[in-house]
Amino acid sequence: MKSISENFTKIIKGIALGSVVFIGVSSCSSRDDKSEDLNNSAKATLNFNIVGIENAGGVSASASVDKQGSTLGGSSVITKENTVSLKDFDVLTSMEKVGGLGTIASSAGMNGAQAATQPMTSGVKYLIQVYVAGTTTSPVVNTVATAGVDPSITVPAGQSYDWYVFSTNDGTAPVINNGVISSSTIANKDVLYAKSAAPVTVQSGQNDLAVSFRRNTVRVDVNVDARGLFGKIDNTTTVELGTGTGGSFASVVKSGDLNIFTGAYTNIQAVPALVSGSNMVNTVGAQGDAGAIKTASFYTVDASTNSIPANLSVRLSTLGVNMDDNSLRTFTGASVAYTNTAITPVIGTQYLLNARMIESGVQVGSTVWARTNLFYAGYATDKYRFHPTNEYTIAEVLNLGVDPLLPLLQLGGQAFNVTNEYWNWRSLTPGGAPNSGDPCALVQPAGKWRMPLSSEFTSLGTNSNSNNTDAPLIGGARMASVWNLTSGTADLSYPMTSRNLFVPLFGYRTSDGQSILDSPGSLLTAVLANGSSYYWAGDANSGAPYFHYRAYTAAVTLPVLGSLVAVWGPAGVHTTSTTTLTQILNVGVPVLTKANPVTSSNVGLNIRCVRS
Template sequence: MKKILHRPTLKLAIGMVITFILFTGCSKEENTINSDKVAKVQVFVSGIDNVKTGSLKASSAKKTTSNKSIPVIQTVSVRLDNEHYMQATLSRKHGNDQVSDVAGLSKANAAKTAGTTFKAAANPLPTGVTYIVVVYNNNGDYVDQADYTIGGSAPAPFELAADQTYTFITYSLNNSSPLPSAETVSLSGAKLEDIAGTADLLYTRIDQMVTAGPNTLNITLKHLFSEITTTIDGSQIGSIDIADNFYLAPHFDDVDLALADGSLSYRNLNSNGATVQMGAIGGTSITSLPTMIAHPSTANGILKIGAIKIGDVIKNNVEIGGILITPGERYDLNITIKKHPQDVGGLIWAEGDLVYNTNTDVYSFSQSAGDGNYFPFGHLYPYGDGREFDRAAANLGDPCALVMDGNQWRTPTKEDFDILSGEDDISEPRVIDGIDGAWYPTIDSEGVFLPETGYRVPPNSAILQPREGWRWSTTSLWILWAGRHQETGEWYSVVSNRDGGFSTVDWGMKIRCVRDLN
């Protein structure tokens, strides 16, 4: 540890000697009391604190949660040609995954000392990382600073006046490079200038009262820049032969850090953005090195692609925008090239609800939003057929599997419904051909539309609660419920269990079939 101290001038030293001579009459007891007023502050860094964020609606503009928290998953799609589109999913890393991939942080346990309780650090700093701690008194005046290295020799503690509150500012670039020292000005004017936007800037402020004797300062640092790792999956199309000129924007090349509150002043906006270094081409999937992004919070983050060639699909100057990027977060950006606009999570959703023609014994899909039959749970035949309440083995099974169009269709599972709606439900109310329903966007103006249907109960009753959408899964008595609440008129969408007496297997609901992409 290199301790940066300001030593007394010669004039001051002479004055101290004179003072000592004048006050030799002071008692030994009085000197002992003064020494007891010294607070010795030992510094420990636990690691990098996770950013505590919540979730909100993803994809196109949705209603947000009441606390306007940060989306966990966001999905944006861009059409490449008449047959293909590019779906970009930006996902926040969780918990221990919030570690900086640039620094390759180790998972070693943070150092502990007897009698000290540490806050659990998700991401301990690895050996060799340098950081600086700067101390200011309660008036904001500069007091001292020291630079440290993780894994280095035990640092000497700060010696401060006891029973005082001090401000401790800690910063690091999450690497082993020497750090710029803080100027000896007051806290309100202290700043670090010209920090590269490609760095992994870490910062924290702690205000703490110190007492006479040993004190411990436990530090957890926070990222101030974003970090994004990009993966391109072209497995549905072919090998990736070209992937040039990738950028993430907006990005500033330089920032100034205000030590008082960690606020950043952004300078030199890069016209392209931060360069994304993609991995080797030739396979069906490539992953970039982690890319640092220096920017204010933005609701219009953009991935720029200069050129990409996957199989026979060639596209130049592609931009995927509308992504919310929050400073300090770690993200995975997964880009999948897809063939079908009804593709959600590797499943193709039928464009209409299941229809059975009793006269011809043919299963097909409705061609208009209001069509489709009502099937009891796990039953091959719908209401009105005459066999709908006969639960003999010959009448049970998956009716979607009987659609003879060359594809292997099936009734969705509960898990399929969960994927359709997303971790943060992406559905929105929409009216098509005069019929209300739930819209699950996939690309541009396309998506999966589930009309409000209501349900039926024995014996062949009229449609109940027609403003609501009810569809069976194959998971025991689980349904997808989406539509307007019958009593309040409020929009609602949920994957729900209708067991426990609230419904029976004989309730009639519509079915939206799915199949695998390939």
């Protein structure tokens, strides 16, 4: 029989052995739990889902800004439309405040985001930085991502973080040094900013963060509208925003160093900012042809008192316009002045300067005439246009009766639809119903041109200051009456024949729309040439519309007989009830008349518009 002490010893040893086994199992289990936590941490991801840019440039009926800088959508007029006359063209100017952006965009936590109105363009770069909550050094994440591919970023689980996302809305991501983005890298750029509204605690597995950017600048758009110049804006164009003109011009665009944690700027200074035509964009919602209206965007970080000064100026050191005939017309040295009062902006708001161009005219007496004839461009959105030049001819395709002088074959070959050159009286399309409206009033900008009055034609007198004849060997000839300017100087930006009042002789279109008669032609280079001009006035006498008429007739006898007869008839105003028109008068030859072919408002004549 064993003693009690021996039994007690065995019990103690058993307990000890059991304890060792238990401790071993417990330790093993503890190690397994830690391993599982680490593995779960490695699998914790932040999915940054880029929703877009809040209220990015939307224009609606009205706008307002509260004291904190939050904005309600819409736009409001700051400066009503005003006409600014420049050397080469006139400009209709106006200024608006566009619905801006609210406070800094953020995500309150998982799956939280403010509404965005514009998606970020695919391919745009942005930078993500993630910090342990409450810290501003040693970011846990510092990565560049690309719009269109939402990044998934691995971080340890069970930890709280602050995150920040930045972009300049282009193909280059910002560079951050010690929590600061340098002024030089964001000058005149569309700085977009988003951050977490509060620390985000990351759980194991997938963590979705919806990100909406806000604009962290004041944006000023300049809409350059070249529809009234009858072309599209070329890449040679340059646009600047500032104050003053010439040598006193100073940029109002400012940049500064951006603190990524606060979103605030320091070391704010003015910077040069020039937007080229290649960096302008087709204006959203523009009604004209693509390229006729383009927007240059400027971004300033200064939101101090009156930081948008009074009397802004848009400088167009070069304005290149691609014309309908594929020529490039270049205007230089234009500064467009605005009459706005000073503005204290809020970061995230947006302003719009409109610059609607009007082609300058040529002034004879008190009337400002268009430089070229009106035509209907069926291929264009803005169909009521002036020709880019007067240097073209319109010969009759087949005319065997050029007035009563000689039968003559004339050849055409026009590059445009010639019938769109001839209008029924006060019709809204060349062959449209007579007296249905003023087609000149539909030239862009609408309402700035009109048909001339008969009295304005009469004021030109019966003789022009000079005449132009350009007769080829055979076919269409360019002939025109030319009246000199009585105010201003010839504008060298326009073609030679558009620098004075150059009125070509293009004949008329018959009322059935089938023939063009009395347009200039020649045979054997000035041996024989003749033609007439017919232009509608906008008024009538007892229901009979007025028109302006002038004829040219030339004949050269054989050299052995030796004399030239080249006669311009008197310029004058007639009506559709006139019976005869004078061709040659008091030049040593018999008076020559012909029957008036313009006997109804359905006969197609040319139109030369005047300023309203």
